[in-house]
Amino acid sequence: MANKSDKVSQLLEPWSDLKGKVVFITGASSGFGWDFSINLARAGCKLIVAARRVDRLDALCHLINNNFESTTSNAPLAVPVELDITSDPPVIEAAVQNAWTAFGNIDVLINNAGVRGGTKTTLDLSNDEWNRVFKINTNGAWLCSKYIGSRMRDAGKGGSIINISSIDGLNRIKGTGRLAYGTSKAALHAMTTQMAQELGTHNIRVNAIAPSIFRSEITKGLYEKKWLKNVFDAQVPLPFYFDAQVDPSLTELVRYLIHPASKYVTGNIFIVDGGNTLAGVPIWSSL
Template identity: 55%
Template sequence: MYVNTLFRGSEDEDRLALKDKNPVFYNFLAESPRWADFQQIPCFKTFYKKLVSHALNKPMATESISRSSDSIKPWLSLKGKVVLITGASSGIGREVCLDLAKAGCLVIAAARRVERLKSLCDEINGWGSSASVSSPSIRAVAVELDVSGKGAEIEAGVQRAWNAFGRIDALLNNAGIRGNVNSPLDWTEDEWHSNLSTNLTGSWLVSKYVCKLMRDAKVKGCVISISSIAGLDRGQLPGGLGYVASKTGLNAITKVMALELGVFGIRVNSIAPGLFKSEITVGLMQKDWLESVMKKTVPLKSYGAIDPALTSLVRYLIHDSSEYVTGNTFIVDAGVTLPGFPIFSSL
């Protein structure tokens, strides 16, 4: 019975007191067959302890209610998690690498531009180092990986990434290209294939080879793909035919892989970001007209920074507390794609 597992040791007297003082609530706990299923979930256990304390008119012990920020938001700490990030040399990828390293992750930074990756890894590995430390621990490694390459090349790159720390707990598919802005009648086949091979095929192949290694090693990991609001039914992007098609496809891959890999304990989700302040958008953010557009079309009246607006969600999806979350596309856009808002806000 759940009521017997809720209290341990010195708390047995509370259980007996509850039975004597509030038998209705005691019987509710004792006779509910489903409560036993929740005893492994800390938040449920804490919640019911509070209910019991209230029923007894007895305040909970100070140590049980004064919780640190890590216990309130456990995903703030990801110590020991090994994360592979593609497209890590700039933009979202670089900022996520830095943030995850601060959270305690072991970072595998992958991209085509190895020089920039090494600079990033040197920065992370240099944190906290001093002259007295002869051999600082390695917290980030660089792996050359072109996600638009052939399957065999991608598989070899993924294997190198796995070997870096002997496992991968989470994959962040971030590598991607925007491509040209053209009418569907002016797009060339080369532009089309370039966009899809990087954004769609590449993300699938990296996910495939990482998840095969996870499955074989019995690692209950996760895959997070950076999609786009352009891939949503409510966020089509004029001029971006190949980009829209690739991101829409990426969201579909997310759902199908989540459906089929759940049996191995592997979760698959995607994130659809809107416009963010970053090194890539710095020129755009300086345009005078952008603020006027933002005030008329963005419900929250601001553009967020990648850290923490996006990085906090990435942390949560990597953390074990999101073990019940899979097959979703999380929209992070300050509400800009909410149907009807730009139209009515312009009246």
């Protein structure tokens, strides 16, 4: 039986329990995607985790299925789907169909797959690099949204699409060497608001989360740099930001955007950066 503290928490944060929600996460083999998957499994979600590295997906599903209970006996809580987000549209649609079939529907799409790319300036940036960054960060998110959104529409149950973006896509921060990345994320923000406008009639909500850098497997090397804490101390208003973790800083927001408590929330860009973009000046120029 839940204690009094648990009952109060459930009343104040109903999104702590998401049992039965089916979530499709791209880029789940590492970084944010891995952390989102673990957190949402803890909340009771059924997960379809997608990425290119199938061995990493298998390890993630094994971790989830052996540590969290499924609401359906003998049924896995997490299943892997191989997906190269740079593939041609028919390949991506086939992966989406496999994902949809896994549990019979999808309630939530988290477009998490992304790449920063190199740090070449405008005059040195190659056409191939530009195209690669856009194909992953923008085209991939659009195609997954298109194919899952159409199935959500036909199922008539509505849904939530969450685009994982970056503060680099905001108009109040610019940096040297991030032209392709920042432009692709700005495009993702524009796509978020446009899709929210068009999909709202089908009760599909579309929002984006624009985080700064958080501690994760991907940023481990960066956090080992001695100068990084000095940068945070100088630029970020919140003093605890250097210790910011993906969970709960981002995962709680993801849970909220999944839960019906956010049923009137759509077309928003949620900035989660400890206030580090408030100054509007370049912070990192060569990550």
